[in-house]
Amino acid sequence: MKILVCISHVPDTTSKINFCDNNKSFDSDGIQFIINPNDEFGLIRAIWFKEKTGATVDVINVGLNNTEQTLRKALAIGADKAIRINTIPKCSKVVAKSISKYLESNQYDLIIAGRESIDYNGGMVPGMISALSKINFVDKCTSLEITNDNVKAVREIEGGVENISTSLPLIISSQKGLVEEKDLRIPNMRGIMMARKKELIVIEDYGFKISSETVKFEKPLTKNKVTLIPSNNIDKLIELLNKEAKVI
Amino acid sequence: MCILIYAESEKGKLKKDCFELASYASLIAKTLELEVHAVCFNADNAEELSNYGVIKTYHYKNKNYLNFDATIYSDYISKIFNEKFRFLILSSSSNSRYLGGILSVKLNASYISNVISKIESKSSIKVVRNSFTNKAFETVEALEKNVILSVAKNSFEIIKEPVTVEIEEINFEMSGPINIVTSIEKSENKISISDADVVVSGGRGLKGPENWHLVEDLADVLGGATACSKPVSDLGWRPHSEHVGQTGKPVSSNLYVAIGISGAIQHLAGVNASKTKVVINTDPEAPFFKAADYGIVGDAFKVVPDLISKIKEFKSSNL
Numbered sequence: 071m072k073i074l075v076c077i078s079h080v081p082d083t084t085s086k087i088n089f090c091d092n093n094k095s096f097d098s099d100g101i102q103f104i105i106n107p108n109d110e111f112g113l114i115r116a117i118w119f120k121e122k123t124g125a126t127v128d129v130i131n132v133g134l135n136n137t138e139q140t141l142r143k144a145l146a147i148g149a150d151k152a153i154r155i156n157t158i159p160k161c162s163k164v165v166a167k168s169i170s171k172y173l174e175s176n177q178y179d180l181i182i183a184g185r186e187s188i189d190y191n192g193g194m195v196p197g198m199i200s201a202l203s204k205i206n207f208v209d210k211c212t213s214l215e216i217t218n219d220n221v222k223a224v225r226e227i228e229g230g231v232e233n234i235s236t237s238l239p240l241i242i243s244s245q246k247g248l249v250e251e252k253d254l255r256i257p258n259m260r261g262i263m264m265a266r267k268k269e270l271i272v273i274e275d276y277g278f279k280i281s282s283e284t285v286k287f288e289k290p291l292t293k294n295k296v297t298l299i300p301s302n303n304i305d306k307l308i309e310l311l312n313k314e315a316k317v318i
Numbered sequence: 319m320c321i322l323i324y325a326e327s328e329k330g331k332l333k334k335d336c337f338e339l340a341s342y343a344s345l346i347a348k349t350l351e352l353e354v355h356a357v358c359f360n361a362d363n364a365e366e367l368s369n370y371g372v373i374k375t376y377h378y379k380n381k382n383y384l385n386f387d388a389t390i391y392s393d394y395i396s397k398i399f400n401e402k403f404r405f406l407i408l409s410s411s412s413n414s415r416y417l418g419g420i421l422s423v424k425l426n427a428s429y430i431s432n433v434i435s436k437i438e439s440k441s442s443i444k445v446v447r448n449s450f451t452n453k454a455f456e457t458v459e460a461l462e463k464n465v466i467l468s469v470a471k472n473s474f475e476i477i478k479e480p481v482t483v484e485i486e487e488i489n490f491e492m493s494g495p496i497n498i499v500t501s502i503e504k505s506e507n508k509i510s511i512s513d514a515d516v517v518v519s520g521g522r523g524l525k526g527p528e529n530w531h532l533v534e535d536l537a538d539v540l541g542g543a544t545a546c547s548k549p550v551s552d553l554g555w556r557p558h559s560e561h562v563g564q565t566g567k568p569v570s571s572n573l574y575v576a577i578g579i580s581g582a583i584q585h586l587a588g589v590n591a592s593k594t595k596v597v598i599n600t601d602p603e604a605p606f607f608k609a610a611d612y613g614i615v616g617d618a619f620k621v622v623p624d625l626i627s628k629i630k631e632f633k634s635s636n637l
């Protein structure tokens with residue numbers, strides 16, 4: 071089984087969010103970047119298949135060379151090969167089209183992308199790849215078992231889950247639940263050394279046109295101060311929730 | 319020219335957020351000078367959309383109804399979306415978001431998710447969306463002729479606007495879904511986090527799963543859903559589906575009550591979009607107080623039972 075995991079390179083979850091370039095771009099000054107957590111769950115599941123069934127795991131990113139450190143981290147965790155398409159990931163369509171273009175000449179049985187990237191929160195790329203490459207798709211996957219070509223997947227829906235039986239080739243969007251938190255891996259020294267020798271292929275920009283464009287970013291206004299209520303005056307809280315906030 | 323809304327149904331009935339979508343579509347229809355049409359699948363109350371400005375509904379019907387299937391539904395929605403249409407409006411539900419990416423390819427459309435604003439001008443299609451897990455607003459311009467917007471939950475009011483509706487019934491086939499749904503596990507009487515107007519959430523401060531009756535009882539009296547912080551679901555005290563935050567679910571309820579949650583940045587990111595936040599925590603320095611509207615510094619094991627009985631009293635005296 072050949073697996074491709076789409077990796078988006080996102081600011082660490084504790085990052086302070088600031089913008090530059092006339093509030094048109096994210097200010098990455100002093101920011102640590104990580105593998106998008108939703109992609110990491112998918113990557114760890116892919117590596118599980120590699121270790122149990124001998125699958126191969128490639129990782130792909132659409133981005134400039136600053137994302138190579140993140141791809142190297144994925145290699146250090148256990149992926150076999152990395153691909154970077156040298157394009158500014160300005161809009162989800164361009165990302166999805168680039169990955170689908172790569173798929174035209176490279177076959178995979180399973181493609182994993184995150185449910186959403188934690189920076190732009192688009193939640194768009196996996197569905198787009200599925201339609202562009204005409205590959206069957208299971209969104210918001212919280213469990214994935216594969217025996218031969220038989221796939222058992224669990225999809226999260228409002229208030230529950232759907233158990234799905236399907237087949238390869240398949241694209242899923244990954245999220246928490248796909249693997250346990252304790253199975254997440256921090257690259258060790260050996261992994262990091264091996265990653266240096268692994269292949270990182272760079273593909274030149276395919277030149278797709280953008281479909282939507284960021285005009286500007288703004289930060290929410292800072293909140294008013296909290297109203298503290300003494301713990302022996304719950305009636306006051308109920309009055310405020312009823313009269314002021316109008317939520318009960 | 320028309321706007322199409324995808325009006326989702328469940329068990330043969332339109333979901334409440336359809337009316338939110340129809341109201342939103344009617345709002346932007348005024349600026350854009352367009353008509354609002356809707357497409358739905360097996361919805362016995364399809365005509366109700368006319369109360370919110372929908373003048374034509376394409377109602378796909380199939381007696382041997384199977385489960386939602388993104389590939390099949392997106393094909394049928396694409397069939398409706400002919401040259402007359404420019405906009406498709408989706409909700410933020412799991413099924414609608416599942417369709418969004420697929421349809422943006424099939425309809426050659428710019429797709430913008432988490433939309434929280436109207437459209438101000440006909441000449442350039444710009445909307446504001448939540449981004450960076452609610453830590454920023456992003457204004458985005460759609461560059462293609464066709465546009466798909468998925469609207470963030472609880473961002474727009476339901477506005478009544480009765481019109482006469484024409485309903486076109488169309489039979490549809492569900493032949494050969496590739497994804498076969500073998501079973502659905504869903505607790506029927508439980509409200510899900512994404513649908514709830516009130517969310518009551520517990521953190522590690524509650525000490526253990528045996529104390530969760532506090533969260534559940536409070537959610538019950540408030541008619542809300544239960545949620546938790548990440549370590550609580552990592553420890554297996556609660557299911558993963560209840561984990562809220564940057565790596566869990568986003569919550570945009572009217573009321574969010576946080577009990578024994580410190581308010582780490584990743585947790586706050588997921589609850590910023592909630593309108594009113596109440597925090598109960600023993601530690602006056604807990605970061606959550608900075609993001610809260612109302613706070614009680616106190617022991618959850620004393621405060622919450624008191625709060626439950628006082629709300630019960632309040633509700634019974636305000637019937």
Ligand SMILES: Cc1cc2nc3c(=O)[nH]c(=O)nc-3n(C[C@H](O)[C@H](O)[C@H](O)COP(=O)(O)OP(=O)(O)OC[C@H]3O[C@@H](n4cnc5c(N)ncnc54)[C@H](O)[C@@H]3O)c2cc1C
Nearest residue numbers: 521522523547548563564565578579580584585600601618
């Ligand atoms: C990559 C990454 C992603 C993350 N994503 C998320 C996420 O999506 N969601 C999330 O929640 N976290 C996330 N976290 C974890 C986050 O950083 C915090 O560790 C977590 O939110 C803390 O959970 P908590 O508040 O329940 O526990 P704690 O931090 O242990 O806080 C417990 C609180 O309970 C209070 N308390 C104790 N006893 C009582 C009592 N009797 N009554 C009232 N209060 C009491 C304490 O004062 C304390 O403030 C993420 C972390 C990382 C590194």
Ligand SMILES: Nc1ncnc2c1ncn2[C@@H]1O[C@H](COP(=O)(O)O)[C@@H](O)[C@H]1O
Nearest residue numbers: 076132159183184186187192193194195
């Ligand atoms: N620039 C990118 N390169 C590779 N994969 C990406 C990129 N952007 C998004 N993805 C994948 O698509 C998923 C959803 O992203 P998004 O639609 O941007 O929320 C991410 O979790 C990644 O798996």
